[in-house]
Amino acid sequence: MLSFMTTARLDDQLCFALYAASRRLTTAYRGTLTELGLTYPQYLALMVLWEDDGITVSALGERLSLDSGTLSPLLKRLQVQGLVERRPSTEDERRVHVHLTDAGRELSAEVGRLQQCVADAIDLDADEFVALRALARRVADLEPLQS
DSSP: OOOOOOOOOGGGOHHHHHHHHHHHHHHHHHHHHHHTTOOHHHHHHHHHHHHSTTOBHHHHHHHHTOOHHHHHHHHHHHHHTTSEEEEEOSSOTTSEEEEEOHHHHHHHHHHHHHHHHHHHHHTOOHHHHHHHHHHHHHHHTOOOOOO
C-alpha cells in the first residue's frame, strides 16, 4: 500500500492526470469523427455494436455506463443518420434491440485507420499499451470512495 502526503498541487493528483489524458485522447479522435459525422459517445456505441450487433438498449447502456436519458437521444441521432435501427424484441416487446445498418457496418473500416493514428501518436510499444490499458481499467472499476 502506498502512503501519500496530502498535497494541494494539481500536478501531483492522479485524478487530474487521468482527466487530462482522457480529454487529450478524446480530442485526438474528434477531427476524424467530425468528418464522419459522429460524436465520441456515438463512436463508442458503434464500437459496442461492431462487437455485438443486436444488443439490447439496456445492455448497451450498461456496457457504456450511460443512463437511458443520455443513450436514447444518442441512438436516435445514429438512427436518423442511417447507421442503426432499433427493433422491439420478438420475445418481449418492452425490450428493444439495436442493429447496425449496412452503412453502420461499413463505417467500422473507416475508424480502423483512426485508431491506428491515435496509437501511433501516443508512441507506446505493445507492452506499454497493454499495461496502461490494464491500469486504466483497474481505475475505472473502482467502487465510489467513501468520505
